[in-house]
Every structure is written in structure tokens, then in C-alpha cells.
Amino acid sequence: EDQVTQSPEALRLQEGESSSLNCSYTVSGLRGLFWYRQDPGKGPEFLFTLYSAGEEKEKERLKATLTKKESFLHITAPKPEDSATYLCAVLGTGANNLFFGTGTRLTVIP
Amino acid sequence: ETGVTQTPRHLVMGMTNKKSLKCEQHLGHNAMYWYKQSAKKPLELMFVYSLEERVENNSVPSRFSPECPNSSHLFLHLHTLQPEDSALYLCASSRGLAGDRYTGELFFGEGSRLTVL
Numbered sequence: 001e002d003q004v005t006q007s008p009e010a011l012r013l014q015e016g017e018s019s020s021l022n023c024s025y026t027v028s029g030l031r032g033l034f035w036y037r038q039d040p041g042k043g044p045e046f047l048f049t050l051y052s053a054g055e056e057k058e059k060e061r062l063k064a065t066l067t068k069k070e071s072f073l074h075i076t077a078p079k080p081e082d083s084a085t086y087l088c089a090v091l092g093t094g095a096n097n098l099f100f101g102t103g104t105r106l107t108v109i110p
Numbered sequence: 111e112t113g114v115t116q117t118p119r120h121l122v123m124g125m126t127n128k129k130s131l132k133c134e135q136h137l138g139h140n141a142m143y144w145y146k147q148s149a150k151k152p153l154e155l156m157f158v159y160s161l162e163e164r165v166e167n168n169s170v171p172s173r174f175s176p177e178c179p180n181s182s183h184l185f186l187h188l189h190t191l192q193p194e195d196s197a198l199y200l201c202a203s204s205r206g207l208a209g210d211r212y213t214g215e216l217f218f219g220e221g222s223r224l225t226v227l
Contacts, residue, residue, distance in 0.1 A: 004152070031211070031214075032211070032214045034214040034215070036216075041220070041221075041223075042220050042221070043114070043200050043202070043218030043219050043220050043221050044153075044200075044216070044218050045218070046215050046216060046217065049214060049215060087153070089153075089214065091213055091214045094209075095209065095213075096158050096160075096165055096166045096208045096209040096213065097143065097155045097158055097166060097208070097213065098153075098155070098213070098214055098216070099152075100152040100153040101152055102150065102151065102152050
């Protein structure tokens with residue numbers, strides 16, 4: 001059965017303090033790993049797709065990386081506006097839909 | 111207009127009421143989804159429609175009834191709900207067909223916050 005585990009559950013950072021969020025996954029044939037950002041009271045917003053181990057994607061202060069067992073979302077010099085819940089999801093072979101993790105709630109303190 | 115619009119944003123209903131949630135997408139996408147989001151739980155897929163045909167029904171109780179009259183509109187009809195059904199209900203769309211390479215790139219609405227008394 002597909003499984004996605006995100007850690008930590010919550011993370012508090014000072015503004016400018018870089019860190020990483022982890023997404024460990026088990027899936028029968030990875031077709032894609034996806035990162036989303038969700039602000040309170042809103043729907044998730046798509047950030048990145050990673051298809052194969054070794055792949056990296058960047059957007060502003062965020063960089064996502066992928067290995068055969070996990071993905072990291074690196075946040076460099078975060079700002080308060082980066083505060084949100086970050087969700088990881090996988091799409092397995094033959095699946096019609098994503099399997100989501102429970103997310104990491106990031107708070108960046110000015 | 112925003113890409114995916116959901117109404118109402120907030121809904122309070124009694125256990126004997128009948129109500130509907132509406133979703134409209136302005137992106138020209140072919141697949142639409144209903145998800146349920148509860149605190150401390152992963153997003154839970156409820157229904158998937160691809161070109162107006164239901165392709166997945168994730169063992170959802172019959173008190174939830176979806177309807178997709180065309181590729182731009184999706185409804186979730188609610189009746190005889192239970193308090194544990196209180197949650198954020200999210201609609202999403204993706205280009206292409208459900209299950210293809212774009213399936214993971216979902217565009218979500220802002221959700222309908224449902225409270226069942």
C-alpha cells in the first residue's frame with residue numbers, strides 16, 4: 001500500500017534560518033512526487049513535480065530534491081510569508097489519484 | 111476569475127438537512143476531484159471525474175452524492191450527514207484525463223468548510 005510520511009509535523013524558524021522538510025514514501029512504481037503549499041483557510045497550491053531520483057526543482061527560496069525513498073524541501077533564508085503547511089504527495093503506477101502526507105506546518109518568525 | 115471556485119465557503123447544517131456544494135473550474139481541464147480534509151489527517155480522495163465520467167469512488171458513504179453535468183462543473187450533494195462529516199471539502203481539477211501524467215498537478219479551490227450539528 002502506498003504510504004507518505006512527512007516530518008517534522010511542525011517547524012518554527014527564525015527569519016533567515018534555513019532548514020529542510022522531509023517526505024518519506026513507499027509506492028509501487030513512482031510516477032511522480034508532488035509538493036504543495038497550503039495557507040490557512042485555503043486550498044493547496046501546487047509547487048513542484050519530481051519524476052525520478054536525482055531530480056531537483058527550484059522556486060524562489062524553495063528547492064525540492066528526490067531520492068528513491070524520500071524527498072526534501074529545502075527552504076533557504078525563509079521569510080514570514082513562507083509560513084504555511086507544506087504537503088507532499090505521490091502518484092503510483094496505475095493510480096488515478098494522489099496519495100498525500102499529513103503535511104509539515106512551517107512558521108517563520110520575523 | 112479564479113481558476114477553481116467553490117460555493118458556499120461555509121455551511122452549517124443539521125443532520126436531517128439536504129444541501130449541495132458547488133465547484134466550477136475556468137481552466138479548461140478535463141478531470142475534477144472532490145477531497146475531504148480533516149484535522150491531522152491526509153487529504154482524502156472522495157470522487158474523481160474524467161470527461162464527466164466517474165472513474166473513482168473511494169468507498170464514500172452514500173450520504174455523499176456527486177454530480178458532474180459537464181467538464182466545468184462539479185457538485186457534491188449532501189444528505190443525512192453525521193457530525194464526523196464536518197470537514198473542509200476541497201474541489202480540484204487537472205488537465206488531461208485522470209490517471210495521466212498531469213494527475214498530480216492539481217488546481218484546488220479554496221474549499222467549503224462544512225459543520226454538521
